Structure formats: C-alpha cells, structure tokens
Amino acid sequence: MSIFTYKNMVMTELSRFKADFFRALAHPLRIRIVDELRSGELTVQELGFRLGAEQSTVSRHLAVLRGRGILNARKEGQTVRYSAADATLFRLLDVARTMFNHQLSELQSTLADLKHGNSR
Amino acid sequence: MSIFTYKNMVMTELSRFKADFFRALAHPLRIRIVDELRSGELTVQELGFRLGAEQSTVSRHLAVLRGRGILNARKEGQTVRYSAADATLFRLLDVARTMFNHQLSELQSTLADLKHGNSR
DNA sequence: TTCTTATATGTGAATATGGACATATTGTCA
DNA sequence: TGACAATATGTCCATATTCACATATAAGAA
Incomplete structure (x- = not known):
C-alpha cells in the first residue's frame, strides 16, 4: 500500500x-x-x-x-x-470576488507590459 | 424596462x-x-x-x-x-471547510435533539 | 365545492462533463 | 539519428445538467 x-x-x-x-x-x-x-x-x-x-x-x-x-x-x-x-456563504462569495479582482489586475498589467514592448 | x-x-x-x-x-x-x-x-x-x-x-x-x-x-x-x-484560492477552500464544519455541527445537534425527544 | 395562487416535479431534447485508451508533441540522452 | 520520458490531446462512450412545457400539489378565497 x-x-x-x-x-x-x-x-x-x-x-x-x-x-x-x-x-x-x-x-x-x-x-x-x-x-x-x-x-x-x-x-x-x-x-x-x-x-x-x-x-x-x-x-x-x-x-x-x-x-x-x-x-x-x-x-x-x-x-x-x-x-x-449559513452567513459564511457570503464570505465565500466575497473571497471569490477578490480572486476575480486579482485576475483583472493581472490582465491589466499584462496589457501594460505588452504596450511597453516587454516580452515574457 | x-x-x-x-x-x-x-x-x-x-x-x-x-x-x-x-x-x-x-x-x-x-x-x-x-x-x-x-x-x-x-x-x-x-x-x-x-x-x-x-x-x-x-x-x-x-x-x-x-x-x-x-x-x-x-x-x-x-x-x-x-x-x-493566487494564494487566495486556499483561503477560499478554508472557508468551504468552515461551512462543512458548520453543517456537521448542525447535524450533531439535530441528532442530539432527536435523542432527547425534542420535536422541531 | 370551485377557482386562483404559489410552489414543486415529471418528461424529453439539447448540451456538457468525465474516464479510458490510443496517439501526438516536445525535450533528453546515447 | 533512434529510443525514451513527460505531458497534452483526439476519440468514443456513458452519464449528468439544464431548459421549457405541462402537470401535480397545496393553501386561500369565493
């Protein structure tokens, strides 16, 4: 085993x-x-x-x-x-929204990088 | 509208x-x-x-x-x-575990109530 | 009782998901 | 180059999800 x-x-x-x-x-x-x-x-x-x-x-x-x-x-x-x-449910959805915001931020900076010609 | x-x-x-x-x-x-x-x-x-x-x-x-x-x-x-x-992911899973624990607690007290003959 | 309102559920069709197997792709080594 | 190793993906099949429509159930009102 x-x-x-x-x-x-x-x-x-x-x-x-x-x-x-x-x-x-x-x-x-x-x-x-x-x-x-x-x-x-x-x-x-x-x-x-x-x-x-x-x-x-x-x-x-x-x-x-x-x-x-x-x-x-x-x-x-x-x-x-x-x-x-259970009110914890709303906390869970709020955490999910936080992750959504993080993804948006990352997308933003990726776009900014592209704009300045930084390859990656 | x-x-x-x-x-x-x-x-x-x-x-x-x-x-x-x-x-x-x-x-x-x-x-x-x-x-x-x-x-x-x-x-x-x-x-x-x-x-x-x-x-x-x-x-x-x-x-x-x-x-x-x-x-x-x-x-x-x-x-x-x-x-x-994104490390926030783990926070999300931890919140889910909290909800799991709450459900277990509720089940426990429901069983205890039944045992003592409390209808609801 | 009959009519109406609020909610739940049976059913069928369209679409999505998941697993196993085979195969493709890519990198490493001799 | 050929053989191998790690990962990804094509394909087929079984099962699950979702929606709309119709119908069932249950509570109130007349």
Missing part, C-alpha cells in the same frame, strides 16, 4: 463535499439567487421577478441549493421563503 | 465568472489537486502518483484549472510544474 493511500482515504470525504458544494454554486443563476439573499429572505416569486427567470427554473435551482444545505426553506401559507443557511 | 433589469445586467458578468470559477473546482480530483499544491509546485507525475490517477486524467483536470486561471504551469525541461496562481 502506497504511503499516500491512507492520506488519500482521509482527504476523499472532504474533497467530495467541497466538490459537491462548488457544483451546487456552479451556475450563474444560482450565484445570483444567493446574492439576492444577502439582505434576507425572499420567496420564489420575488426571486423569479428580480432575476427575470421562469418559475419552474427558479424552483429547480432553489432545490439544488436547498439539497446541498446551502439554503433554508420556510413555508408560510402558500409561499416559501428562502434564506442562506 | 423593469427596475431590476439594469442591476441584472451589471450582476451578470460577475455571476458568470463566479459560476465558471466554481464549476472548475466542482470535481473531487481537482479539489485534491489544489490541496496538494498548498505546499508548492508539483509536476503532473507527482500529482498522479499522490492521487493515484491516470496521467491523461490528471492532465485534463489540470487543463481545466489552468484554463480558468486558477493554476499556473511552468515548463522546465520535459516536465511541467503546476502551482496556484
């Missing part, structure tokens, strides 16, 4: 969780849904209106996020109010 | 970036690749050995991560050394 095999077995569980978690976020509409929920609960309708998407489409994407434990659903009368299950 | 339409147009670019970014991470092997790179550069071979995966499989997953600007590839002789393009 390889020296790395034990480590692999331990890492597998967490890496699968993270992969499933990221896959749940791997859609523009789901990202926007989560962003809309920064300020609090919203119903399926409200989300559909704000995002300009079909009712069934929104509902399905909400089901994905709920299924991963990313969102909570609270039924109230005939409406369902969705909210983030 | 709906009052939300302008906002949607602005949010679309960033949400697409985030979605593509998360999709690049949405695979257990890619998560493990990134985790292996916490301590520095590794070649394709080294990664394949540590993860117990086919050479072609590792190479393809590396291509996905490189394509999103998540990893850098540095060719040195006949080997290619991969590394994280």
Whole structure:
C-alpha cells in the first residue's frame, strides 16, 4: 500500500463535499439567487421577478441549493421563503470576488507590459 | 424596462465568472489537486502518483484549472510544474471547510435533539 | 365545492462533463 | 539519428445538467 493511500482515504470525504458544494454554486443563476439573499429572505416569486427567470427554473435551482444545505426553506401559507443557511456563504462569495479582482489586475498589467514592448 | 433589469445586467458578468470559477473546482480530483499544491509546485507525475490517477486524467483536470486561471504551469525541461496562481484560492477552500464544519455541527445537534425527544 | 395562487416535479431534447485508451508533441540522452 | 520520458490531446462512450412545457400539489378565497 502506497504511503499516500491512507492520506488519500482521509482527504476523499472532504474533497467530495467541497466538490459537491462548488457544483451546487456552479451556475450563474444560482450565484445570483444567493446574492439576492444577502439582505434576507425572499420567496420564489420575488426571486423569479428580480432575476427575470421562469418559475419552474427558479424552483429547480432553489432545490439544488436547498439539497446541498446551502439554503433554508420556510413555508408560510402558500409561499416559501428562502434564506442562506449559513452567513459564511457570503464570505465565500466575497473571497471569490477578490480572486476575480486579482485576475483583472493581472490582465491589466499584462496589457501594460505588452504596450511597453516587454516580452515574457 | 423593469427596475431590476439594469442591476441584472451589471450582476451578470460577475455571476458568470463566479459560476465558471466554481464549476472548475466542482470535481473531487481537482479539489485534491489544489490541496496538494498548498505546499508548492508539483509536476503532473507527482500529482498522479499522490492521487493515484491516470496521467491523461490528471492532465485534463489540470487543463481545466489552468484554463480558468486558477493554476499556473511552468515548463522546465520535459516536465511541467503546476502551482496556484493566487494564494487566495486556499483561503477560499478554508472557508468551504468552515461551512462543512458548520453543517456537521448542525447535524450533531439535530441528532442530539432527536435523542432527547425534542420535536422541531 | 370551485377557482386562483404559489410552489414543486415529471418528461424529453439539447448540451456538457468525465474516464479510458490510443496517439501526438516536445525535450533528453546515447 | 533512434529510443525514451513527460505531458497534452483526439476519440468514443456513458452519464449528468439544464431548459421549457405541462402537470401535480397545496393553501386561500369565493
């Protein structure tokens, strides 16, 4: 048995969780849904209106996020109010935005280098 | 034009970036690749050995991560050394682990509640 | 009860993803 | 040059994702 095999077995569980978690976020509409929920609960309708998407489409994407434990659903009368299950989620999205900004900066300086004839 | 339409147009670019970014991470092997790179550069071979995966499989997953600007590839002789393009990446994974821990805690207390007969 | 509203889900078609195998490309050595 | 080593990619097949439309479920209102 390889020296790395034990480590692999331990890492597998967490890496699968993270992969499933990221896959749940791997859609523009789901990202926007989560962003809309920064300020609090919203119903399926409200989300559909704000995002300009079909009712069934929104509902399905909400089901994905709920299924991963990313969102909570609270039924109230005939409406369902969705909210983030853990505020850490927003921190995660903020970190992703930071990386986005870094990539933009790098692109900028690459362009600047090209402009000044610096090869690399 | 709906009052939300302008906002949607602005949010679309960033949400697409985030979605593509998360999709690049949405695979257990890619998560493990990134985790292996916490301590520095590794070649394709080294990664394949540590993860117990086919050479072609590792190479393809590396291509996905490189394509999103998540990893850098540095060719040195006949080997290619991969590394994280931005250390912020590790912060992101750490935040994901925090959310994982929160989910576990919640599961624990739900079980404890059940054990003591508290309905909810 | 019947009608309406809010939400969820079944279904089929189009597209994307992932793995294994073979092959191509590039660099090194003799 | 020929043989080898490290990496990338073409190809085929199986599976997964996503959307739109229709339908199901459930709660309220008349």
